[in-house]
Amino acid sequence: MADSAAAVIEAHDIHTRFGDQVVHAGVTFSIDRGELVAVIGGSGSGKSTLLREVVGLQRPSSGQIRLLGEEVWTAAPATLNALRQRVGMLFQDGALFSSMSVGENIAVPLREHTRLSPATIERLVTLQMALVGLTPADGEKMPSELSGGMRKRAGIARALALEPEILFLDEPTSGLDPVTARQFDQLLLSLNRSLGITVMLITHDLDTLIGITSRIIAIGNGTVIADGPFAQVRHHDDPWLREYFNSRPAPRDAPTPLDQRPSSSQPLSQAPSPAPSLSRPQMRLPSYP
Numbered sequence: 001m002a003d004s005a006a007a008v009i010e011a012h013d014i015h016t017r018f019g020d021q022v023v024h025a026g027v028t029f030s031i032d033r034g035e036l037v038a039v040i041g042g043s044g045s046g047k048s049t050l051l052r053e054v055v056g057l058q059r060p061s062s063g064q065i066r067l068l069g070e071e072v073w074t075a076a077p078a079t080l081n082a083l084r085q086r087v088g089m090l091f092q093d094g095a096l097f098s099s100m101s102v103g104e105n106i107a108v109p110l111r112e113h114t115r116l117s118p119a120t121i122e123r124l125v126t127l128q129m130a131l132v133g134l135t136p137a138d139g140e141k142m143p144s145e146l147s148g149g150m151r152k153r154a155g156i157a158r159a160l161a162l163e164p165e166i167l168f169l170d171e172p173t174s175g176l177d178p179v180t181a182r183q184f185d186q187l188l189l190s191l192n193r194s195l196g197i198t199v200m201l202i203t204h205d206l207d208t209l210i211g212i213t214s215r216i217i218a219i220g221n222g223t224v225i226a227d228g229p230f231a232q233v234r235h236h237d238d239p240w241l242r243e244y245f246n247s248r249p250a251p252r253d254a255p256t257p258l259d260q261r262p263s264s265s266q267p268l269s270q271a272p273s274p275a276p277s278l279s280r281p282q283m284r285l286p287s288y289p
Helices: 047-054 077-084 102-113 118-131 148-159 178-195 206-211 230-234 239-245
Strands: 007-018 021-032 036-041 062-067 087-090 166-170 198-202 215-220 223-228
Touching: 007 047, 007 198, 021 047, 021 062, 021 198, 021 215, 036 047, 036 178, 036 206, 047 062, 047 166, 047 198, 087 148, 102 118, 102 148, 118 148, 148 178, 166 178, 178 198, 178 206, 215 230, 215 239, 223 230, 223 239, 230 239
Parallel strands: 021 223, 036 198, 036 215, 087 166, 166 198
Antiparallel strands: 007 021, 007 062, 215 223
């Protein structure tokens, strides 16, 4: 469990019901700044619903959610709108606008929430694409022309456009081949460690849990059934967790992070890998009243 004094995400006693169906029955957890935390759970356990509640897209039936120190569901509309500009969200498959080019997609938050000139926005879009391993030529393409992994990189670039403090992701490696999925894991780890971005992701990918997470929160029976590092959660006695972790033998209790593993000689699939050490572009967005 994270230290509440340093927490940037706090959920307390969250209850969620859809008619007679109880999804959450007292979910409580917190996430500290700089953590990379995965939320796991069986089908229908309410993982994606919980994510939408945390970012203010869906109201829980009861309970309290604080994001970056603000109470999400009692905040004034202007406060909630400002809060959403401090976080980034990657939906499944990137959720890009199909009628816009990749570059135009990445520029949307900058055009909607800043008064930057078109030339400055264009430069920032190029920087964000480079940050996630995309080229200027990729920015000219339509989403339908990209592979699944590249669409998700573009989605990350758009989510990073306003320099968020927290990044939320829903099944980021779903539908990707194993090589591309591990490349995407490496990108998330680089963003987390080099830029200090807090990451909360929903996943069922065991390799992601082993390779990059600092903590795992497991949801089941409407509550948090386990919360801790991989080695601790892996040996929890909950029946679903035992079945989940026994579905494939895990190679180690204390996983070696991806950025410390020997590099593979296998060529990368359709997208360049990001540099091992990332630095945020030195072009800060201006503040407006």
